[in-house]
Amino acid sequence: MARELPPIEEYGLIGDTRTAALVAGDGAIDWLCVPSFDGVPVFARLVGGATAGTFEVAPAGPATLSQRRYRPDSASLETTWDCGGGTLTLTDGMVAEVAERLLPTTLLVRRLEAAGRPIEVVINFDPRFGERRVQPRVERRGALLFCSWRRIALSVQASGGAVVEPGQPYRAVVMPDEPLTVSVCVADREPLVHVPPDAAWSALEDDEIRWRKWCLGITHDVPHRPAVVRSLLTLRLLTYSPTGAPVAAPTTSLPEELGGVRNWDYRYAWPRDASIGIGAFLGVGKDNEARRFMAWLRNATRLDRPRLPVLLDLHGRRPRPERELKGWPGYRGSVPVRSGNGAANQRQLDGYGWVLDAAWLLTRAEWRLYGETWRAMAAFADKIATQWRSTDAGIWEVRGDEAHHVHSKLMAWLALDRALRIAERRRTSAKRVRRWREQRDAVAAEIRERGFDPELGSYTRSYGSRDLDAALLVLPLLDIEPADSSRIRGTIDAIRRVLGAGGPLVYRYTPGSDGLPGTEGAFLACSFWLVQALAATGRRREASQLFDELIGCGSGLGLYAEEMDPTSHRLIGNYPQALSHAALVQAALALRDAALSDAGEVTPAESPQPEQAAERRAADADAARSGRRRRV
């Protein structure tokens, strides 16, 4: 009988910052692309059906899942089953740090440990290649199993003499104190590097030490720090290390409505996400990650400047054209399954605001922009100064819905305002500054005149519309008007009233108003923006309460998808989603800043935290050694 896919929130993420896998609570890896996030799927049962590949490791007999967790401050996932008189623990991980060592670029490690009694386990290794789910050419050389297609090869090796065969469940007995380890090495157009299981496990343990050290550098003064740390770890796992590109999510076509059509490919990088990530990482003292995002923005957008592309692939190229994968049944019947993302062809104006704001945050944190970085930012400001009067598709990328989105106009204002702030610290021509100022003021005037509905007492989704848009929750963070103004308060209250989905949940716009059949869930990033908005407008107690509730909305592992079904409270949409996690971190930082502000203390934005100060001191020392200022 075909196994029913578990709920999305039952999956855990493991990754190596080049690609990532999703591991179900029953021990099956149902999603893995190699060698990169947007590479070829080899385990794709999640959306590709029973013949799309999986890698199951689980107890052979009756067992109940007793615990799932990440090993503390690491990317290694532990799944423990109660097997009647004994327990079986599966530890999964991917080795992230392979540079300067003879290790394969992708190294997956799975270890089974029994306690209490010997436990029989079953291993089902069944890789398939790509869209056509091609079975591999198989070869066995001693203990090593080779699976190869044209450009990709996998080698599998298990400890204790276990003999894994592709597509055939293999049974073994795990004795207490004698763990069974399986290592999977991947090669893409290069020779395979074989790593014996014990050496692979050792490499994973070394990685865990590095991740713990990395987590120590995260500020300690944020509420719900474990959730913040898990979010930051997830953001880092979803950052493609070879280029620094932030991947929106490791998956494609996890549905925004079960059985629905809102299934998109998120294995790409949005400049907007990089910019939000800069704020999140800077706020917790991880300046290096913030700088890498800015470097990615500078490098990846070069071909399109001064136009800011909506999204790019991991190497800064235009994504493949969007298409539907034939014969893929989708997650629980949610079709189509898409590859590529058609939003790349849209015109979106809000991205300029996010990017310029990120540049300002770095400048405010005393990172001096390189000449090229500033030229890029100034070019974006010039572009938006001439383009802001146009219609656009808006942040939500609704197909065929070009309009004068108020959120996009606000972000155009933000872009020009932040460019002006940076220009105060850079040599910029008076003519250019005057143009930016004139256009900024013109945007503000137009937004107030055409984007606000006095009857609703709220800014609206687009000019002349009476619809609301939860993206407007960023209003109090912009400084376009005082955070405690009646217009801003009115907008926040109207959004809660009209778009509230129960508890802390918020729809991004009126459900079903995007022209597609069916509906969708509550958008989790908007819920975190609501927390930020409340914290920024003096309603810290409400914000804190909502944040507490939202922390309970994640998966048991602290992961968040794009959306949540407000009725079933199931996570839906691509998973885990970087934007949700970045917004969680930003919300926690807003609560911290609000608490400090209430106590009359200087906020960290004005005075760096100890961890941040330490990282900046190290950067200062480097800069002093090289005779240069800290630059980005």
Added chain:
Amino acid sequence: MDWAGWAVFGLVATTLLTCVMIAAQMAGLTRLDLPLLLGTLVTADPDRARAAGFLVHLAMGQVFALGYAAVFALLDRATWWLGAILGLLHVTIALAALVPLLAGVNPRMASYRAGPSSTAVLEPPGLLGLNYGIQTPAVAIVAHLVYGTALGLLLTP
């Protein structure tokens, strides 16, 4: 061998090649920036790197021009089409071997194996420099054809 021609026209040809590459960048055809890739061996500042890299690139162009001059001397002829053929050979070596190898020697360039501790910010060039734009090989071929043709026209055997 035409030593005087090599000393002068090697610089001329490399400057022409660099101009073609910069023009292609300005036109949005490629993100391949050889002066930047070479200059980041000595500094992280993109502007300073380009200045330093331009000098390194000139020196490398001069070394390659020595090879062209030697081939012209060996064949006892120097024509524009012979220079162009050598330019094709040159660009093949540059794209297939030299540029990808930069990831191994430039600490500021990441490789496909980069992990979380990597502080390198330059993306790896990939096969034939395709990570820098799909038109990168075409731009590089044109630039090197210009370089080879110029040397074929200007050098004497």
